[in-house]
Amino acid sequence: xxxxxxxxxxxxxxxxxDFTTYCNSSTTLSNIQWYKxxxxxxxxxxxxxxxxxxxxxxxxxxxxxxxAKKNSSLHITxxxxxxxGTYFCADSGGSNYKLTFGKGTLLTVNP
Amino acid sequence: GAGVSQSPRYKVAKRGQDVALRCxxxxxxxxxxxxxQALGQGPEFLTYFQNEAQLDxxxxxxxxxxxxxxxxxxxxxxxxxxxQEDSAVYLCASSLAGGGANVLTFGAxxxxxxx
Numbered sequence: 075x076x077x078x079x080x081x082x083x084x085x086x087x088x089x090x091x092d093f094t095t096y097c098n099s100s101t102t103l104s105n106i107q108w109y110k111x112x113x114x115x116x117x118x119x120x121x122x123x124x125x126x127x128x129x130x131x132x133x134x135x136x137x138x139x140x141x142a143k144k145n146s147s148l149h150i151t152x153x154x155x156x157x158x159g160t161y162f163c164a165d166s167g168g169s170n171y172k173l174t175f176g177k178g179t180l181l182t183v184n185p
Numbered sequence: 186g187a188g189v190s191q192s193p194r195y196k197v198a199k200r201g202q203d204v205a206l207r208c209x210x211x212x213x214x215x216x217x218x219x220x221x222q223a224l225g226q227g228p229e230f231l232t233y234f235q236n237e238a239q240l241d242x243x244x245x246x247x248x249x250x251x252x253x254x255x256x257x258x259x260x261x262x263x264x265x266x267x268x269q270e271d272s273a274v275y276l277c278a279s280s281l282a283g284g285g286a287n288v289l290t291f292g293a294x295x296x297x298x299x300x
Contacts, residue, residue, distance in 0.1 A: 107289075109289075115293070116292060117228065117289075117291050118291070119288050119290070162227050164227075166287075169241075171218075171233055171241070171287050172233065172241065172244075173228075173230065173287075173289065174230070175228050175229070176227055177225075177227050178226075178227050
């Protein structure tokens with residue numbers, strides 16, 4: 075079945091540093107969604123990317139979808155302690171409803 | 186309700202016991218999903234309902250797992266004869282859309298521990 079790989083698995087940064095997590099697939103991705111899960115919490119939807127080469131921004135967060143639709147990235151500028159959590163990418167594949175999640179990147183921020 | 190509500194939040198079961206997990210989705214949401222999340226992993230798809238119809242149950246790990254949504258709103262995930270490998274967080278999610286790429290609103294989850 076479809077696999078969505080995320081790197082790195084863990085990232086520890088000092089507050090104020092930037093952070094990037096990458097989502098890759100050997101097959102063409104359909105619609106990439108990004109979710110954030112705080113420690114002890116549940117996944118919360120952040121953004122959806124649909125078009126090749128798409129770039130979307132939410133304040134300090136920048137999301138990109140690769141030109142070949144085989145990768146996506148989430149970049150956080152000047153991290154804050156409130157950014158702590160696990161960031162997941164997920165792809166709907168050809169089903170349009172079944173999301174395949176990556177294993178996530180756990181971000182910790184040292185104040 | 187304002188969000189997706191799940192109960193119980195925590196369940197400890199002895200191996201071999203049956204458990205039932207409840208999900209109350211956002212009112213009016215057509216689609217309902219169950220996902221299983223093991224520790225340190227991403228959520229994994231279990232099953233999908235559109236209204237009362239279970240359209241996909243391909244992710245259910247075994248025939249010990251059963252899900253229903255008889256009236257197209259509240260859903261129950263039942264696990265019979267629980268095993269230790271069933272220990273996980275069971276996440277319910279709902280979305281407004283009946284098709285297309287669904288944006289999911291997740292509940293807080295039910296954490297199942299099987300001893």
